[in-house]
Amino acid sequence: MKKAFEKLFRSQVWRSMFRHGLPLSNRTRAEAVFYNFFLHVHPTKVRKRSVKFTYTWGLGGLSLGLFIILVFTGGLLMLYYRPSVAQAYWDMKDLQFVVSNGRFLRNMHRWAAHAMVAIVFLHMMRVFYTGSYRPPKEFNWVIGVFLLVTTILLSYTGYLLPWDQLSFWGISVGTNMVKAVPFGLGDTISYLLLGGTMVGENALVRFYVLHCFIIPVAAVVLMAIHFWRVRKDGGV
Amino acid sequence: MNSLRKYFAIASVALLIVLAVSPLKDYFSEWRSYQYQYNALVATLPQRVKPVPIGIKQQWVQKFDRVDRCETCHLGISEPALKHAKQPFTAHPNIYHDIDEFGCTICHDGQGAATEYKESIGKVKFWEKPILPKDFMEASCAKCHKEQNVPEAPILNEGRKLIEQSNCVGCHKIDGYDKQWVPRLDGIGSKVNRTWLVNWLKNPKAYFPQTRMPNFLLSDEEANNLADFLMTFTTPPANASLEKLPAQLASASAAAKAKMISLGATKFSEARCISCHMINGKGGYVANDLGKVASKVNETWLYNYLENPKRISPDVEMPRFRFTKNNLADVVAYMEDQFVDYDAPQPPPYTPDPAAYEKGLALYKHYNCAGCHELSAAPKAEEMGPELTYVGSKKIYEIDFGQTTIEQNLPSYLKTKLLHPRIFTPAMKMPDFGFTDEQARAVTVALLGNTDEKIPAAYIVHPKPKSTFMPQGDFGKLVRSLSCMSCHVMNGNGRLVATDLSMEASQVQEKWLEGYFKVPYSLRPILTERMPNFFLSDAEIRTIAGYMEKVFIADSIEHNVKTTPAAVASGKGLFFQKYGCQSCHQVGGKGGYVGPPLDKVGSRLKEGWIFHWLKDPQAYRPNSIQPDYKLTDEDAEALTAYLMTLK
Numbered sequence: 101m102k103k104a105f106e107k108l109f110r111s112q113v114w115r116s117m118f119r120h121g122l123p124l125s126n127r128t129r130a131e132a133v134f135y136n137f138f139l140h141v142h143p144t145k146v147r148k149r150s151v152k153f154t155y156t157w158g159l160g161g162l163s164l165g166l167f168i169i170l171v172f173t174g175g176l177l178m179l180y181y182r183p184s185v186a187q188a189y190w191d192m193k194d195l196q197f198v199v200s201n202g203r204f205l206r207n208m209h210r211w212a213a214h215a216m217v218a219i220v221f222l223h224m225m226r227v228f229y230t231g232s233y234r235p236p237k238e239f240n241w242v243i244g245v246f247l248l249v250t251t252i253l254l255s256y257t258g259y260l261l262p263w264d265q266l267s268f269w270g271i272s273v274g275t276n277m278v279k280a281v282p283f284g285l286g287d288t289i290s291y292l293l294l295g296g297t298m299v300g301e302n303a304l305v306r307f308y309v310l311h312c313f314i315i316p317v318a319a320v321v322l323m324a325i326h327f328w329r330v331r332k333d334g335g336v
Numbered sequence: 337m338n339s340l341r342k343y344f345a346i347a348s349v350a351l352l353i354v355l356a357v358s359p360l361k362d363y364f365s366e367w368r369s370y371q372y373q374y375n376a377l378v379a380t381l382p383q384r385v386k387p388v389p390i391g392i393k394q395q396w397v398q399k400f401d402r403v404d405r406c407e408t409c410h411l412g413i414s415e416p417a418l419k420h421a422k423q424p425f426t427a428h429p430n431i432y433h434d435i436d437e438f439g440c441t442i443c444h445d446g447q448g449a450a451t452e453y454k455e456s457i458g459k460v461k462f463w464e465k466p467i468l469p470k471d472f473m474e475a476s477c478a479k480c481h482k483e484q485n486v487p488e489a490p491i492l493n494e495g496r497k498l499i500e501q502s503n504c505v506g507c508h509k510i511d512g513y514d515k516q517w518v519p520r521l522d523g524i525g526s527k528v529n530r531t532w533l534v535n536w537l538k539n540p541k542a543y544f545p546q547t548r549m550p551n552f553l554l555s556d557e558e559a560n561n562l563a564d565f566l567m568t569f570t571t572p573p574a575n576a577s578l579e580k581l582p583a584q585l586a587s588a589s590a591a592a593k594a595k596m597i598s599l600g601a602t603k604f605s606e607a608r609c610i611s612c613h614m615i616n617g618k619g620g621y622v623a624n625d626l627g628k629v630a631s632k633v634n635e636t637w638l639y640n641y642l643e644n645p646k647r648i649s650p651d652v653e654m655p656r657f658r659f660t661k662n663n664l665a666d667v668v669a670y671m672e673d674q675f676v677d678y679d680a681p682q683p684p685p686y687t688p689d690p691a692a693y694e695k696g697l698a699l700y701k702h703y704n705c706a707g708c709h710e711l712s713a714a715p716k717a718e719e720m721g722p723e724l725t726y727v728g729s730k731k732i733y734e735i736d737f738g739q740t741t742i743e744q745n746l747p748s749y750l751k752t753k754l755l756h757p758r759i760f761t762p763a764m765k766m767p768d769f770g771f772t773d774e775q776a777r778a779v780t781v782a783l784l785g786n787t788d789e790k791i792p793a794a795y796i797v798h799p800k801p802k803s804t805f806m807p808q809g810d811f812g813k814l815v816r817s818l819s820c821m822s823c824h825v826m827n828g829n830g831r832l833v834a835t836d837l838s839m840e841a842s843q844v845q846e847k848w849l850e851g852y853f854k855v856p857y858s859l860r861p862i863l864t865e866r867m868p869n870f871f872l873s874d875a876e877i878r879t880i881a882g883y884m885e886k887v888f889i890a891d892s893i894e895h896n897v898k899t900t901p902a903a904v905a906s907g908k909g910l911f912f913q914k915y916g917c918q919s920c921h922q923v924g925g926k927g928g929y930v931g932p933p934l935d936k937v938g939s940r941l942k943e944g945w946i947f948h949w950l951k952d953p954q955a956y957r958p959n960s961i962q963p964d965y966k967l968t969d970e971d972a973e974a975l976t977a978y979l980m981t982l983k
Contacts (some may be wrong), residue, residue: 126616190403193449195403204358264462 141331150336155230159223160330163251164323166216170254173209174312181261183308185301188263213255220251240329243322250319257311260304271299271307345604357581367392367451370409374425383417392451397439399792404439404448406456432488443476444468464731468784471777473745477729478785482512483799494775495782501548502769502779506707510786518649521711522574527637528824533563534683536632541770542681543632544625553758556684564688565696571712572648578640585639585665595670600670603663609867612822615675622833623654628677634683639824646817655818658871668781687869703765721766727729728787736760750780803828811883818870826888834867836957838943839890843945846885854878859932895944905953907978923982931962938983946976 108114120131133139142264177297180199181191195202224244233241260271275294277287295302304327330336361883368390375387394405409550412418413424419427428435433443439450446467450456459464469478474492486492499505524533535542537559540549550775554562572578580586588596609626611620616627629638637648642664645654659667689695700706704719727750735749738760742748752759754776757766771779804820805827807815815821821830824837840849853876855865872880897903911917918926922933937946948955950972953962967975 186401190449193447197449197451197455198394200362201358204361 113199139276141328143331143334146334146336147194150334156336157226159219159226161336163216163220163223166212167319167323168217169212170209170216171316173205173212173263175292177209178312180259183261183304185263185304188261188304192262209247213258215253220248224248235330240326240333243326244327247319247322247326248313250322254315254319257307257315260299260307261311263304268299271303275299275303343565360926364678365451366453367408370424371411374411377421377425378412378418381417385412385415385417395436395439397437397442399456400439400442401790402439402441402448404441405451406440406444406446406448409453410440410453415865418718418883441465441902442479445476466745468743469747472781472784475747475781475784478728479787479789480791480795481797483797491778492783492785495780498775498779499772499782502550502874503548503708504724505719507704507719507721507766509720509725511725512769516708517653518548518708518710519649519652520573521566521705521709522569523576523648525567525570526572526578526703527633529632529634530563530567531680531683532632533566533952534559534686535681537562538684543628543677546614546621547624550769552767555698557689558699561689561692561695562699563696564692565700569713573650573710576647578636578648579643581636581639582661582665584662585635585669588669593673596666596669598670599663600666600668601674603659603667604670606869607657607659607667608866611866611868626671626675628680630672630675631677631680635668635672638671639664653819653822655820655822655868655870656875658876686912693974703767719765724783725786726788729789747780747784750783751776754779786804805829807883807887809883810879814876814879837884837888839893839945841886842888842890842893843942844940845942846881849884850877850881853880876897893944893948895976897943897947897973897976897980899980903974903977904921904981905978907974907976910975911978914971915965915975933981936980936983938980941979943976943980946979947972950975 117133118132123132133142155287171294177195180195180202182188192206195206202322227241227244251324260267275290278290278293281289293306293318294300294301295306371388371390378385378387380620388411392405393407393411394403395401395407407413409424409724410426412421413428415427417427418425421427421943439448440446444467445465446458446465447456447460447465449456454460455463456467474486474489477486477492478496481489481492484496490511490749494977499510500516503518504510505513505515506518528536532543535551537552537554538556540547541551584592585596609689612620612622614620614623614625614627616625632642640660641648641654642657644656645652646656669819700711700714701718704717704721705711706714707717707720730746732744732746735744735746737744737749740752740759749760753766754769754771755773757768758764773848806812806829807826815826820826820837823833824830824835825832826836827838853872856869858866911923917934918928920928920930922928925933925935927933949962950967951969953960965971
C-alpha cells in the first residue's frame with residue numbers, strides 16, 4: 101500500500117501537478133501553499149473577527165455557490181433547449197413532462213437565479229453597512245458593482261428564453277425602456293440587443309448567447325479579480 | 337468545532353434527501369402507474385392483447401406541428417378488445433382518420449405534450465385550448481372541412497345551416513356564409529297594419545313560429561316607436577305604386593262576395609299554394625305561413641302582390657301565377673275571408689310620441705335592422721357585432737362571463753349566449769333567436785370550428801365552387817318570373833326541393849313534358865311538395881320545353897335499346913321475379929307506394945335514361961333509395977325494353 105503511494109508520488113503525472121514533495125519539512129510545506137492555486141489565494145493572515153460568521157454572513161460564498169449551481173443546471177438545460185421561436189417553448193414543455201428530472205433542473209435553475217439576485221444584493225448591502233468599501237478596498241467595491249450588474253443581466257436575459265407570453269412582453273417592455281437612453285443611443289442599443297426592432301427569432305438567439313456565454317464569461321473574469329482582491333485584502 | 341461538524345452532517349443528509357425527491361417523483365409518476373395497470377388489465381382479458389413496454393409513447397405529427405403523448409396513458413386506443421374497458425384504456429370509437437397520421441389534439445384540443453392528467457386536459461393556467469367537451473366534438477371537423485355537407489358530422493352541418501338561415505352575417509362578419517334574402521322595408525307602411533307590426537316586433541314567433549326574424553326583446557315603448565317609424569314608409573321599392581282594388585272586389589255585394597270566395601278557394605288549391613306555404617303550421621316549408629295573413633297585410637297590397645310579386649317586392653322568391661283578373665280577385669277575396677287571426681294578442685298601450693320617428697330611427701340603427709333589411713332611410717348597417725370568422729380561437733381571458741355561474745370555457749359561453757343573448761351584460765344587443773338547446777349546441781359547434789389554426793393547405797376540404805348558371809333569353813325570363821330555382825337545380829345552381837333539371841330533356845320525352853306543364857302532378861303521391869300550377873300559356877310552355885330540349889341534355893346517357901319481344905319478355909321476368917320491382921313501384925294498379933308508379937313510364941321517360949338509371953342510380957341521385965343491383969348491360973337493356981312498352 102505504502103509502496104503503491106510512493107510509486108504514485110514519484111510518477112511524472114503526479115509530479116507535473118504537484119511540484120513539491122510531501123509536506124514534511126517547512127520548505128515543502130511552504131511550497132505546497134505557493135504552488136497551489138486554491139491555497140495560495142488565501143490571505144497570509146486573517147483577522148480573528150472576520151472569521152466570525154455574523155461578520156460577513158457568508159453572502160459572498162453563498163453567491164458563488166448559487167453561481168456554481170446555476171452553471172451546472174444551466175449546462176444540463178442547454179442539452180435540451182433550442183433557442184428558436186418554433187421550438188423554445190416546446191423544449192420547455194418537454195423538460196417539464198418527459199425529460200428525467202427535467203422539472204427539477206428547471207426549478208433549481210430558476211430558484212437559484214432568484215436567490216442569487218437577492219443574495220448578491222444583500223451582499224452589497226452588507227459591504228455597504230459594514231463600510232467594507234473603504235480604502236484600500238474601493239476598487240473591489242467597483243468590481244462588485246459590476247458583478248451585481250452582470251447578475252441582474254444574467255437574470256434578465258434568461259427571462260426571455262422560455263418564450264412564453266410573460267417573457268415576450270417582459271423583454272418588449274425592457275427593450276422599450278432601453279430606447280429612452282439619451283443622446284440617440286437608446287434605439288441603437290435596443291436594436292443591438294434585439295437584432296431588430298421587435299422581439300423575435302434574432303432577439304431569442306442574442307439573448308441565448310448573452311445568457312449562456314458572454315455574460316457568464318464576463319462574470320467569471322470579474323469574479324476571479326474580485327476573489328483575488330478579497331483574499332489579498334484579508335477577507336475570507 | 338464538533339457542533340459545526342454536526343451541522344455539516346445534517347445539512348449533507350438533508351441535501352441528499354432533497355436530491356432524491358426528484359428521481360423518486362419521476363419514478364412514481366402517474367403515467368407509469370397507468371401503464372402497470374394496463375398491463376395488469378390486458379393479462380386478465382380472454383383475448384390476446386400485448387402488454388406495453390414501460391415508457392412514454394408519443395406521436396410526432398409533423399404536418400400539424402405538434403407532439404401528442406396521449407397514448408402514454410390511453411394505451412388501448414386502437415385495441416378493439418378494449419372497447420368497453422374503463423378510461424384511460426378504452427378503445428377509440430369508430431374513427432374516420434388514421435390516429436397515427438393525425439394525432440389526438442388536432443381534434444380534441446388539450447395539451448398533447450403533457451404526461452399528467454390535469455395538464456393534458458389543459459384545464460390549467462396558461463393553457464389556452466382546454467380539451468373540447470364531447471358535446472362539441474364535431475367543431476373540430478370544421479377546422480379542415482369547409483365543404484357544405486361534412487360527412488358524419490350532422491351537428492356541424494345543422495349548425496352551419498342555422499347560421500346561414502338565421503342570417504348571422506347580417507350583424508357579424510363570418511367568412512364562408514352568404515347573406516340571405518330578407519324583405520325590404522320600403523313600402524311596409526302600405527303593406528301591413530300597425531297593430532300587427534307592433535305585435536310582430538314584440539314577438540315575431542307568436543305570429544309565425546318558424547320565422548327567421550329574431551326577438552329583439554323590445555319594450556312596449558320601443559316597439560311602438562319603431563312601428564311608428566316604419567309605418568311612415570309607404571312607397572314600395574323602386575317607386576312601384578299600388579293599384580287600386582278592382583271595383584268587383586272593392587264593392588261586391590254579399591252574395592257576389594260569397595261566390596268569389598268559393599271560386600277563390602278552388603283556384604287557391606289548384607295553384608297548390610300550400611306546396612310552399614303553410615296554413616297554420618301545415619304545408620310546405622319553403623315560404624311563410626298564410627294562416628293569418630289577412631290580419632297582417634291589407635287587401636290592396638295583397639292584390640297587387642299576387643298580380644306580380646316581384647314588382648312590389650323585388651327579388652322575392654314568390655312566382656308570378658298567371659291568374660286572370662277575375663281569378664285574382666277571387667283568390668284575394670278568399671284569402672281575406674279565410675286567413676284572419678282571431679287570437680291576435682292585444683297590442684301594448686299606446687300614446688303617440690311626437691318624436692317617434694327620431695326614436696324609431698335610433699332604435700333601427702341601434703339594433704342594426706339594416707344588417708338584414710334594406711330601408712332607404714337607413715341604408716347602411718352601422719352597429720355590427722364582433723367578427724366571428726375566428727371565434728373558435730377566442731381566448732378565455734377575452735370573454736366577459738358577467739354575473740353568470742356557467743362553466744368558464746368558450747363552448748359554454750357561446751351556447752349560453754345563443755340561448756340567452758343578453759345574459760352576460762345588459763348592454764348586449766343580440767336578439768333572441770329562440771333556439772332550442774339542440775340548435776344552440778349545433779350553432780356553437782359550427783362557430784367553434786371557425787378557428788385561426790394553421791392547417792396545411794393539402795388537408796383543407798374546400799366547398800365546391802358555387803355555380804352561377806342562370807338561363808338567359810325568354811326561358812331565363814320565365815325562370816325568374818316563376819322562381820324555378822327556388823325548388824329546382826339547373827346546372828348546379830338552385831335549391832334542391834324538387835328535381836335537378838340539368839339533364840331533364842335526356843330523361844323525359846318532350847311530349848310528356850309539354851303535357852305536364854298544362855296540369856302538373858306529383859310523380860310521387862307521398863311527397864308533400866308538389867309542383868304548383870302556374871296557369872302557363874301554351875306559348876310559355878313551348879318556350880320552356882324548347883329550351884330544355886336544347887340545353888338540359890346529357891349526351892352521355894343516350895343509349896339505344898332494341899325492343900324485341902324476346903327482350904321485353906325477359907325484362908318482364910326480371911322485373912317481377914328476379915328483382916321484385918313491384919314491391920316499391922306500381923304497375924297495373926298493383927305494387928308499392930315508395931317509388932313512382934310505372935304504368936305509363938314508356939311514354940314519360942327516354943330509354944337511355946332508364947338504362948343508365950338502372951345501372952347506377954346513385955351516380956345521378958346520391959341520396960336515392962333505388963337499389964343498385966349492379967345490373968349487367970343485358971339485364972338493364974331487357975328491363976328498359978320492358979318498361980318502354982308500358983305506355
